Amino acid sequence: MNGQPSLVLRIGLPLGFGIAVLVLWELFVVTFDIPRAILPAPSEIWAAIQRSTEILWVDWVQTVLKGALTGLVIGAVAGFAAALAIDRVDFLRRGLLPVANFVAALPIVGVAPIMVMWFGFDWQSKAAVVVVMVFFPILVNTLAGLAATDRMQRDLMRTYSANHTQTLGKLRLPAAMPFIFNGLKISATLALIGAIVAEYFGSPTKGMGFRISTEVGRLGIDMVWAEIAVSALTGTVLYGFVVLIERWVTFWHPSQRRSR
Amino acid sequence: MQNAKPGDRPLSDPLSQDMTTPGAVISARGLSLTFQTNDGPVHALKDVSLDIKKGEFVSFIGPSGCGKTTFLRCMADLEHPTGGSITVNGVSAQEARKARAYGYVFQAAGLYPWRTIGGNIRLPLEIMGYSKADQAERVARVLELVELAGFEKKFPWQLSGGMQQRASIARALAFDADILLMDEPFGALDEIVRDHLNEQLLALWARTGKTIAFVTHSIPEAVYLSTKIVVMSPRPGRISDVIDSPLPKERPLEIRDTPEFIEIAHRVRDGLRAGHGYDD
Ligand SMILES: Nc1ncnc2c1ncn2[C@@H]1O[C@H](COP(=O)(O)OP(=O)(O)OP(=O)(O)O)[C@@H](O)[C@H]1O
Numbered sequence A: 001m002n003g004q005p006s007l008v009l010r011i012g013l014p015l016g017f018g019i020a021v022l023v024l025w026e027l028f029v030v031t032f033d034i035p036r037a038i039l040p041a042p043s044e045i046w047a048a049i050q051r052s053t054e055i056l057w058v059d060w061v062q063t064v065l066k067g068a069l070t071g072l073v074i075g076a077v078a079g080f081a082a083a084l085a086i087d088r089v090d091f092l093r094r095g096l097l098p099v100a101n102f103v104a105a106l107p108i109v110g111v112a113p114i115m116v117m118w119f120g121f122d123w124q125s126k127a128a129v130v131v132v133m134v135f136f137p138i139l140v141n142t143l144a145g146l147a148a149t150d151r152m153q154r155d156l157m158r159t160y161s162a163n164h165t166q167t168l169g170k171l172r173l174p175a176a177m178p179f180i181f182n183g184l185k186i187s188a189t190l191a192l193i194g195a196i197v198a199e200y201f202g203s204p205t206k207g208m209g210f211r212i213s214t215e216v217g218r219l220g221i222d223m224v225w226a227e228i229a230v231s232a233l234t235g236t237v238l239y240g241f242v243v244l245i246e247r248w249v250t251f252w253h254p255s256q257r258r259s260r
Numbered sequence B: 001m002q003n004a005k006p007g008d009r010p011l012s013d014p015l016s017q018d019m020t021t022p023g024a025v026i027s028a029r030g031l032s033l034t035f036q037t038n039d040g041p042v043h044a045l046k047d048v049s050l051d052i053k054k055g056e057f058v059s060f061i062g063p064s065g066c067g068k069t070t071f072l073r074c075m076a077d078l079e080h081p082t083g084g085s086i087t088v089n090g091v092s093a094q095e096a097r098k099a100r101a102y103g104y105v106f107q108a109a110g111l112y113p114w115r116t117i118g119g120n121i122r123l124p125l126e127i128m129g130y131s132k133a134d135q136a137e138r139v140a141r142v143l144e145l146v147e148l149a150g151f152e153k154k155f156p157w158q159l160s161g162g163m164q165q166r167a168s169i170a171r172a173l174a175f176d177a178d179i180l181l182m183d184e185p186f187g188a189l190d191e192i193v194r195d196h197l198n199e200q201l202l203a204l205w206a207r208t209g210k211t212i213a214f215v216t217h218s219i220p221e222a223v224y225l226s227t228k229i230v231v232m233s234p235r236p237g238r239i240s241d242v243i244d245s246p247l248p249k250e251r252p253l254e255i256r257d258t259p260e261f262i263e264i265a266h267r268v269r270d271g272l273r274a275g276h277g278y279d280d
């Protein structure tokens, strides 16, 4: 109960579990002689990763760096800015919020081909899909965060006769941070999924989604699994990175407080 | 000095309803505030008239829910009266707030958890545009005053409730406002610290000549601190007695054992009883 579990426990435990799963998986495939096309063994996937490092790297740059991250940054900044605008101008709240809501409800299988028509086959259209996907979670979470101050905190600002900018910068934005980071954590995961899936609807001859769809056709299942492994690892690291910044920014929040 | 007997009409104003007394720092005339709630209207204040002169120390005492906080919030322009009028420094409560005429100590500490204790006290100074050097000097001074020197870099959640409350008092003292509105500032403190801060507050009041409106539930505290004690009664919230204290300005803690002190305390207690009896 008191304090946090040691570093060894926090990293070692999940790592141990992961390794156990891999070992069981390997044993399972070998023992029951599962066909490669159904489920390759971890060792075969590892071999594929080593064999095709070059391709995996090119795909990763195309999909993660160019598609997902660019889209995530643009979408997050846009969602945040829209939230500030909607918060300031009530008429935007009534006009823009329902539209954003509507856009968020659009299915990705419909949005992706349209973005390809608008922005071409390359990564720009994938980034655009990601922007559409992450915009709304950021917007809604930021808005909720900006409304999350309690009455006494606001009254205090009022007694100082603080203006809108001061109240925003010194009270409402700090108070909104835990919400904004929730939005960012959701968005980080969505961005990766969006960028990969969007490549199914047209892409140049590189990218993780492109690779998965073509390798499935050629029965290169080990390569499919190699891409899946890379994307899972990327997703975990990206999420962990956001959590790390969150811990640093919202150290004061009850959910983040460490015994000092 | 007016003394309402149980069953009397609420204290009415000898002057006309819309005239404010010259020289009064806070002047309420027929002030009423009715909250519209789901269970119907709540008359938090009804026809309250009161003058607070410059340099006075006025305590408000009364049972829970009698409108003490509401009255203070009206002075601070945090609540809008539904009837009557209130002026602060001769202008409307809103103008006074915009001119940063008062420091307000809330019933709970209300420190921002993302700021250190020093950062919280610096908050009003930053907003009001004090220079960096001035900020540092003032923060150090008020921390000393509430005996929190050395806790400047701590975060609020690392301090006890009483320490947080003291920090919130320091925050209201950090900038130069002539009026201090304090809503049960010492409610969360133990007897010894409370005595000490009472002394400190009196010394500060004597030194600065601030006008202080002070809400408390403690009769000895009210009598010890005040030049004027306002006894309030609930449903609807109104003033049932106003007692001008004959105690001298110089008040050692021992004054609490003198006959004069005990007599005023009795009168306050009677006023409180009467307020209760009115309802039951
Ligand atoms: N925002 C509000 N909405 C509705 N009713 C309110 C509101 N604020 C206060 N009241 C009601 O007004 C009455 C007076 O409240 P107030 O907070 O002024 O009492 P108080 O004298 O400060 O009590 P305490 O000593 O418990 O702090 C109470 O009946 C309370 O329920």
Ligand SMILES: [Mg+2]
Binding pocket: B068, B069, B070, B107, B183
């Ligand atoms: Mg109160």
